[in-house]
Amino acid sequence: MAKQLDYHTIRRIFERFQAAEAEPKGELEHVNVYTLCVAVALSAQATDAGVNRATRALFKVADTPQKMLDLGIDGLTEHIKTIGLFRQKAKNAMKMSQILVDEYGGEVPNSRAALQSLPGVGRKTANVVLNMWWGQPAQAVDTHIFRVGNRTGIAPGKDVDAVERAIEDHIPADFQLHAHHWLILHGRYTCVARKPKCQACLIRDLCQFEDKTV
Incomplete structure (x- = not known):
């Protein structure tokens, strides 16, 4: 588990996520x-x-x-x-x-x-x-968010409840609404479980993960 990142680093991370995709969406299809x-x-x-x-x-x-x-x-x-x-x-x-x-x-x-x-x-x-x-800033912690939160230091915690609290406590309020989608998508496509794509990661210089892939 990485150590908790400071406020300014977390803000820089989410500014990058926002710049890359301002309105991230969930991928489950639904009509209502x-x-x-x-x-x-x-x-x-x-x-x-x-x-x-x-x-x-x-x-x-x-x-x-x-x-x-x-x-x-x-x-x-x-x-x-x-x-x-x-x-x-x-x-x-x-x-x-x-x-x-x-x-x-x-x-x-x-x-x-x-x-x-x-x-x-x-x-x-x-x-x-x-x-x-x-449109409530609720944080749904799945396996992707749990992994990303702990690897990066954005929201470390021993269980999903601890990670959820860390997200609520440490991610700036103006990023809370979209935070869980940014983290899910990052975990699904870049910070994957077995071999994270660190070379393509837009926050690699801010991340606490020690075993970065080359």
Whole structure:
């Protein structure tokens, strides 16, 4: 674990991220907040690309909780069977849809506590939905952000909660809204797990990672 970077270094890092891509976007395809919530829940231990391949046809026929219930668990399972843990994810999606219809009038709630009460929705999923749909500076820490935060010293922590707190505490407020997308994309395409592409990294001179590749 790298040591925590100072404020000025972190600001320089995010100024570079911003200059390279001012409005970073999540890569999960969706048509509304409900389909975003479903897509994020399906993406646990799966790739965004794999989820997108499965949900393109699904969301054409089931883009609301009621339509998902009408499709039924067998219909849903057929659509998402290429995604890891699809049987449990299908059960959670149906339970979530039923609760949204029964308790929320078919609408997705916009508080973290309410979102986390839904089957299959943990803190990470809730934070993604809050950030991407409602524009809240919520930090969804996945494996990419955990790796980048610890390698670089931007947000070191022993677990995802510690990294989330470090992001909130140390990244300047004007970068908080897009911070998790910049970090995810950096981890997905540059600061990859096995052989990071340090030679192509735009923050390599500011990063604390000792084992930089040549």
